[in-house]
Amino acid sequence: MRDYKLVVLGAGGVGKSCLTVQFVQGVYLDTYDPTIEDSYRKTIEIDNKLFDLEILDTAGVAQFTAMRELYIKSGMGFLLVYSVTDKNSLNELLELREQVLKIKDSNKVPMVLVGNKADLKYDRVISVEDGIEVSSRWGRVPFYETSALLRSNVDEVFVDLVRQIIRDELENVNNNTNNQNNGINGGARRNPSLGNMKMGRTMSSASRNSISNLNHSPSRMASRSNMDARPITSTNTSSADASNSKRPSSNNKNSNAMPSPDNTDSSGIDKTQNVKQASTSAEIKSKKNSDINNNTNKNISSASENRKNKKKKKSLCTIL
Numbered sequence: 001m002r003d004y005k006l007v008v009l010g011a012g013g014v015g016k017s018c019l020t021v022q023f024v025q026g027v028y029l030d031t032y033d034p035t036i037e038d039s040y041r042k043t044i045e046i047d048n049k050l051f052d053l054e055i056l057d058t059a060g061v062a063q064f065t066a067m068r069e070l071y072i073k074s075g076m077g078f079l080l081v082y083s084v085t086d087k088n089s090l091n092e093l094l095e096l097r098e099q100v101l102k103i104k105d106s107n108k109v110p111m112v113l114v115g116n117k118a119d120l121k122y123d124r125v126i127s128v129e130d131g132i133e134v135s136s137r138w139g140r141v142p143f144y145e146t147s148a149l150l151r152s153n154v155d156e157v158f159v160d161l162v163r164q165i166i167r168d169e170l171e172n173v174n175n176n177t178n179n180q181n182n183g184i185n186g187g188a189r190r191n192p193s194l195g196n197m198k199m200g201r202t203m204s205s206a207s208r209n210s211i212s213n214l215n216h217s218p219s220r221m222a223s224r225s226n227m228d229a230r231p232i233t234s235t236n237t238s239s240a241d242a243s244n245s246k247r248p249s250s251n252n253k254n255s256n257a258m259p260s261p262d263n264t265d266s267s268g269i270d271k272t273q274n275v276k277q278a279s280t281s282a283e284i285k286s287k288k289n290s291d292i293n294n295n296t297n298k299n300i301s302s303a304s305e306n307r308k309n310k311k312k313k314k315s316l317c318t319i320l
């Protein structure tokens with residue numbers, strides 16, 4: 001089994017360690033001890049398959065961030081965590097994300113935006129809408145609000161990240177297979193400009209979901225079913241999602257949901273591609289039909305010309 005390397009990034013004190021320890025060990029740390037770097041391992045099951053995770057809880061405090069470049073290089077997916085009670089922590093993430101994209105040399109890196117400490121509703125200075133806005137700016141990176149204290153959405157953010165990594169891997173395998181097939185099946189005769197085209201299926205959808213109110217009340221803490229277990233924004237397909245059943249429908253009146261085009265069907269296949277394919281085959285069919293019609297018309301007109309010529313010949317013979 002392969003290790004999936006996840007990296008938890010964010011400013012100091014936003015709750016990275018609490019989220020990680022809550023996910024790995026199911027306990028909440030209420031004392032603050034700035035992290036230098038901690039590594040955790042956990043095996044999780046998604047869709048009846050086991051995945052070994054190596055989670056790196058990184059330093060948020062500036063004097064411990066020297067190693068950042070190294071662990072970004074080795075990371076496969078990133079949790080970008082801010083605290084809803086700290087405006088600067090969200091600003092810091094903007095830079096961090098740039099750094100990740102630059103080091104990874106890609107615009108498409110598995111990533112989840114996490115607004116932690118959502119239970120502190122009286123101390124909140126960053127609204128859900130602010131988070132949504134950042135998520136949209138980042139190309140609709142999946143966005144959750146979490147509470148490590150209440151264990152709200154903690155598993156979900158890690159699982160979402162792993163799913164993104166799996167999906168990217170599948171997409172890469174599809175692309176490579178298609179590229180190889182193009183080469184083997186007489187690629188040289190094909191239009192060379194098609195060689196670089198992505199042939200794999202688009203496996204992203206955008207769905208917006210609701211967030212419920214979180215509070216400190218012990219009854220809430222005891223009852224997970226009252227907590228929000230859904231991404232507020234997501235670029236995920238639903239097919240491979242264990243938390244699928246927890247996702248609300250888009251017409252939830254209480255949701256903060258932004259309308260979003262969902263181009264995927266339940267199997268995660270981009271519907272627009274199907275539509276395109278369908279329209280292409282319809283076009284081919286109608287072209288065939290019109291060709292047949294043209295040929296039939298041509299045959300009819302050449303038959304009548306033959307008849308006319310015969311008549312002409314006959315009348316010439318009679319004259320002669």
Ligand SMILES: Nc1nc2c(ncn2[C@@H]2O[C@H](COP(=O)(O)OP(=O)(O)OP(=O)(O)O)[C@@H](O)[C@H]2O)c(=O)[nH]1
Binds near residue numbers: 035058060117
């Ligand atoms: N109310 C509340 N407090 C939290 C939550 N998560 C973390 N905290 C508190 O915030 C403080 C900092 O949490 P940490 O997890 O150590 O923060 P960190 O991001 O790992 O900090 P660095 O190691 O310095 O980068 C601790 O006192 C936690 O108890 C949360 O969801 N709700």
